[in-house]
Amino acid sequence: MVVSLNHAHNTTIEEIPSAYQTALAQYDRAVSRLDLDENVVEFMRWPRREFTVNFPVRRDDGRIEMFTGYRVHHSTIMGPSKGGVRYSLNVTLDEVRALAMWMTWKCSLVNLPYGGAKGGVLVDPKTLSMREKEGLTRRYTAELIPLISPQMDIPAPDMGTGPQEMAWMMDTYSMTVGYSVPAIVTGKPINIGGSQGRAEATGRGVIICMIEALKRRGIIDESNITIAIQGFGNVGSHAAAYAQELGFKVVAVSDIDGGIYNANGLDIPAVQKYMAQNRTLAGFPGADTVTNAELLTLPCDVLIPAAMEGQITEHNAPHLRTKMIVEGANGPTTTEADDIINDRGILLVPDILANAGGVTVSYFEWVQGMQEFFWDIEEVFRNLERILIRSYDGTAQMMEKHGVDMRTAAQMTAIQRVADALQTRGFYP
Ligand code: GLU
Numbered sequence: 001m002v003v004s005l006n007h008a009h010n011t012t013i014e015e016i017p018s019a020y021q022t023a024l025a026q027y028d029r030a031v032s033r034l035d036l037d038e039n040v041v042e043f044m045r046w047p048r049r050e051f052t053v054n055f056p057v058r059r060d061d062g063r064i065e066m067f068t069g070y071r072v073h074h075s076t077i078m079g080p081s082k083g084g085v086r087y088s089l090n091v092t093l094d095e096v097r098a099l100a101m102w103m104t105w106k107c108s109l110v111n112l113p114y115g116g117a118k119g120g121v122l123v124d125p126k127t128l129s130m131r132e133k134e135g136l137t138r139r140y141t142a143e144l145i146p147l148i149s150p151q152m153d154i155p156a157p158d159m160g161t162g163p164q165e166m167a168w169m170m171d172t173y174s175m176t177v178g179y180s181v182p183a184i185v186t187g188k189p190i191n192i193g194g195s196q197g198r199a200e201a202t203g204r205g206v207i208i209c210m211i212e213a214l215k216r217r218g219i220i221d222e223s224n225i226t227i228a229i230q231g232f233g234n235v236g237s238h239a240a241a242y243a244q245e246l247g248f249k250v251v252a253v254s255d256i257d258g259g260i261y262n263a264n265g266l267d268i269p270a271v272q273k274y275m276a277q278n279r280t281l282a283g284f285p286g287a288d289t290v291t292n293a294e295l296l297t298l299p300c301d302v303l304i305p306a307a308m309e310g311q312i313t314e315h316n317a318p319h320l321r322t323k324m325i326v327e328g329a330n331g332p333t334t335t336e337a338d339d340i341i342n343d344r345g346i347l348l349v350p351d352i353l354a355n356a357g358g359v360t361v362s363y364f365e366w367v368q369g370m371q372e373f374f375w376d377i378e379e380v381f382r383n384l385e386r387i388l389i390r391s392y393d394g395t396a397q398m399m400e401k402h403g404v405d406m407r408t409a410a411q412m413t414a415i416q417r418v419a420d421a422l423q424t425r426g427f428y429p
Contacts, residue, residue: 084158203238205357
């Protein structure tokens with residue numbers, strides 16, 4: 001008997017599907033190719049818990065302002081739930097749900113002992129002073145205390161958050177329980193128990209997956225490969241820097257306000273310096289200005305969407321001029337766009353594999369925190385590469401065995417593993 005609940009899964013119907021609609025469409029597609037028990041299929045569609053908090057923050061002018069935040073635990077079958085916290089004006093419960101589900105499949109695909117979670121606060125962090133941001137982060141963390149612990153749910157950075165927010169989260173949790181608990185969050189600054197290599201890990205992992213894909217297509221000459229990257233945050237900027245370090249040509253990058261393009265290649269360290277000084281890419285010398293939409297359809301060998309979900313849609317997918325897409329962001333491609341991309345023979349390395357480097361090094365950070373024994377950067381990067389290549393290989397085998405696209409293969413691999421564990425554990429009571 002399939003369990004049925006009496007409220008709809010999908011909250012909004014818009015021209016661009018919501019992130020959760022995309023996540024469910026991907027899920028349905030993957031499970032249709034697997035021979036799973038229908039109860040297991042229904043169970044895994046649902047987030048285990050969804051938590052909404054409304055909380056006050058004192059602004060610098062003395063006013064109290066109310067903010068809304070979420071934390072969703074999609075699955076705890078494989079272990080504690082794991083996933084980032086996002087500060088953005090696009091945060092909705094629907095989005096956080098989708099991102100939590102993707103974390104479950106991502107952790108499963110790369111074989112980490114975690115389920116998936118995600119959190120978010122509806123705020124533009126650029127409108128907060130440091131003091132306000134600290135207040136918001138500490139109060140949001142205090143609201144999450146019943147839901148988080150190193151054994152239950154471990155937050156990390158995501159869009160709009162970074163090491164400083166993780167430090168405040170760690171401190172707030174530690175002050176509440178009365179002793180320091182570094183393993184409560186990952187992505188912390190190194191001086192309070194963060195891991196070597198965590199900051200670079202997601203971007204580096206994207207490039208590791210890209211190289212694996214290129215090698216399997218027999219392409220080996222880095223200097224001939226052009227890469228366009230949408231997004232220049234933690235994922236995009238580290239991916240760009242590592243790609244250039246290895247000899248690839250990064251021809252375009254963008255931030256929220258737009259991008260820059262030079263067909264002969266950009267000097268990424270110079271772009272990073274410009275970005276740090278000006279807080280925008282606009283006006284970077286020696287490059288043409290492009291919009292974020294234009295960046296996606298520039299001619300390139302590899303396109304790396306590393307900004308946010310829903311960027312590659314049925315509207316722009318027919319116009320892409322790339323041979324390969326490596327998803328640095330979570331959910332950047334809609335299901336309709338997936339179909340067009342597959343029909344056009346463009347290889348798409350899916351998010352749950354391509355950007356899994358971040359949570360993989362988060363796992364190393366958590367292990368180091370629990371053991372209070374720290375690794376050097378070589379060990380971190382060696383293990384990161386080993387895990388990603390092994391996962392790539394498993395996904396490629398699934399693709400071949402079932403004759404499916406790479407996203408479906410990755411989701412099938414991940415879902416099968418969680419389904420097996422769920423069946424072994426059984427339904428409670
Ligand atoms: N927010 C990142 C992601 O989407 C990292 C999550 C983590 O390290 O737990 O994968």
